[in-house]
Amino acid sequence: MRVPSSMISWLVAVAALLALPWLVTSDYYVNIASQIVIAAILALSLNLLIGFGGMTSLGHAAYLGVAAYLSIYLTAHAGFGHLAGALIAIGATTVLAMLFGFLALRASGLGFLMITLALGQILWGVAYRWASLTGGDNGLGGLKRPHPFGLNLMDPAIFYYFVLAFLGIALWCIARFVQSGLGQSLQGTRDQPRRMRALGYEVWLIQWLSFVFAGFWGAVAGLLYAYYHQFVSPQTLHLTTSAEALLMVIAGGTGTLLGPVVGAALVVILKNIVSAYITRWLILLGVIFVAIVLFMPEGLVPGLTRWVRALRNRPPADKPADAPSVAKGPAR
Amino acid sequence: MVRTRIFLSTTVLAAWTALTPLQAAExxxxxxxxxxxxxxxxxxxxxxxxxxxxxxxxxxxxxxxxxxxxxxxxxxxxxxxxxxxxxxxxxxxxxxxxxxxxxxxxxxxxxxxxxxxxxxxxxxxxxxxxxxxxxxxxxxxxxxxSAQAHHALGEYAAKDLHYKKIAIIADDFAFGHELSAGFQRTFEQNGGKVVQKLWSPLNAAEYGTYITQIDPSVDAVFAGFAGGNGIKFLGEYKNYGMQKPVLGAMTTVDEGILKRMGDEAVGVISSGWYSAATDxxxxxxxxxxxxxxxxxxxxxxxxxxxxxxxxxxxxxxxxxxxxxxxxxxxxxxxxxxxxxxxxxxxxxxxxxxxxLDVSIRKVEKKDGRLQNSVIKTYPAVSQFWTYGADEFLKSPVYSRDWTAAK
CATH class of the missing domain: 3.40.50.2300 (Response regulator)
Known part of the structure; x- marks a missing residue:
């Protein structure tokens, strides 16, 4: 029996991710990896909307920020335990996603984009202004990382495995969701909303459920974000954070499972590592993004897959020896 | 071969240990x-x-x-x-x-x-x-x-300039809130009254809407801006024909932006823990x-x-x-x-x-360039002003609504 090559590449990828803390020399890179993982969860959740639902949102930082604010406020300032704080933060953020879903899904396309943008900006304004609760632009800190099952999350490697486990669960859940009847019908509403409606599907409900599901994973990312940074400020809720998440999804490849993960790695690495060597790293980010749009408009993951496939299936025409015989091929 | 390697590594090790006392030179x-x-x-x-x-x-x-x-x-x-x-x-x-x-x-x-x-x-x-x-x-x-230098300006405005009523306009973020509250606290303690507090967003495109709101009966306007906002505000303040004197925060007329200002800045009195004109x-x-x-x-x-x-x-x-x-x-x-x-x-x-020594500064034109001439110095000013740490720390941190305008 032959093991499919895709299986092998998956195994290699998983093994590499698990071995990472031993491969890199410094805690700094382990911490960067944790940041990539957290960003990847956020991008995955946004990709549910953009890639599979065709709903481009510019307000996804809302879930990241609200969950982060809530968990820090509840555990560090309101005296809740870590588990209670985490559960309430994720629960309340999911409820917020339900509410936002009601509002935003009244429109589609550009209207949807603008409503999510507006809702996100409202939250940013609240965080900025409600200083007694959020600390205003000085932000909110003081959170200690929890010790679940006796694990010391202050250790960078252990924290990395902790967030990696969440990424694994997120990937599995989202993959299952996409393959499920609901996920399939969501892709149906993306491509043919009117036909789906004619077939008797409740398009709005399908979109709303997916919206809430995406909000839930955004909240999980927010919780991990709070644990990682132990600090949150209005910047987290800002439009730039939403736009960055959108960039990760588009750069990596919308509607693919791994695209957002690759996109998250790209953006986080550029922002944190490359910026140490290149002062004008924002320009580099722009150039890379333009290059992606020009050469692989579908995103890095589908684009590279296409290139690899094209290379493999390249007609042997390029080989100089027997070029003439094959190049003619079947008559045109 | 193996022996040479061991020999080499021991020499390297010995050399390294010999070098460690020199670590201080690292x-x-x-x-x-x-x-x-x-x-x-x-x-x-x-x-x-x-x-x-x-x-x-x-x-x-x-x-x-x-x-x-x-x-x-x-x-x-x-x-x-x-x-x-x-x-x-x-x-x-x-x-x-x-x-x-x-x-x-x-x-x-x-x-x-x-x-x-x-x-x-x-x-x-x-x-x-x-x-x-x-x-x-x-x-x-x-x-x-934020407030360390501006406590001094509050007292100076009330005691030396004899201002009674002042309107505050400042950037709407923590730094603006804190420095305004510090100014207001000492100004009101010395008999002055802040009658108006206007908060303009940090990225305000123009200040016309705020300038026109300023109460015409005030003696002066306190402008607490950071970054390049002081340039924009003072320019528009002059364009709107406002005559009331302007008091500024240290960063409103900071030397870093003063070179990009014109006559509109001349006469602005501010306080700071530094002035490039200090002699x-x-x-x-x-x-x-x-x-x-x-x-x-x-x-x-x-x-x-x-x-x-x-x-x-x-x-x-x-x-x-x-x-x-x-x-x-x-x-x-x-x-x-x-x-x-x-x-x-x-x-x-x-x-x-x-x-730190805090100086009261006045923008003047000298040798063709604007400078913050020092007109008074408050020596050895503490972050707690004259309140003492214990009393100062009892009250909550300065904020947007530290004390409302009266």
Missing amino acids: PLKVGFMTVRSGALAAGGRQMEEGLKLCMDEHRGEMAGRKIEIITADTAGQPAVTKTKAQELVERDGAQVLIGPLAAFEALAIDDYIRQTKTPIISPSAAAEDLTQRKPNPWFVRAVGT TPANKKFVEAVRKAYNADPGYYTVGAYMACQFLNNALEQVKGDISDKAAFMKALRSVNISQSPYGPVKLDAYGQPI
């Missing part, structure tokens, strides 16, 4: 967090200039040790600042940090500094609570708190060096970073360049005492905050 690594991209980049550049000037002055050596500065760009974003602090401490092995620029950046790494016990000198972040209600044992500041030998030398190197007057950020570097030098000299005992180094850093500096004599209080 360069001391200083992580410097600045901002090179985004809205705060102008201040970041001035910080770099100030730091470079100080390093050049010491020829890259302090207390007999080479100093290696490792610079990181935080982009003015709290999340990036945290990563950059990790980069400097964990990857590059920085033993001391200088930075970051903004208060929210300093707060974002507050927990991290405590965990890693890394001494940090703040060259600009002014948030009051960093050295008040949430003092960090590893943190000292080289500049004034002392130490400051004259400093200003000349900055003018020569960068063709500009030193402002808030230039002085802040320059002095942060001088603090480092002073502390290192106290411990003779040996930073291995962090607690001892921190103690030295907390007992920094410099008698002559661009901003005058300085020592630190128990919270790691400088006690």
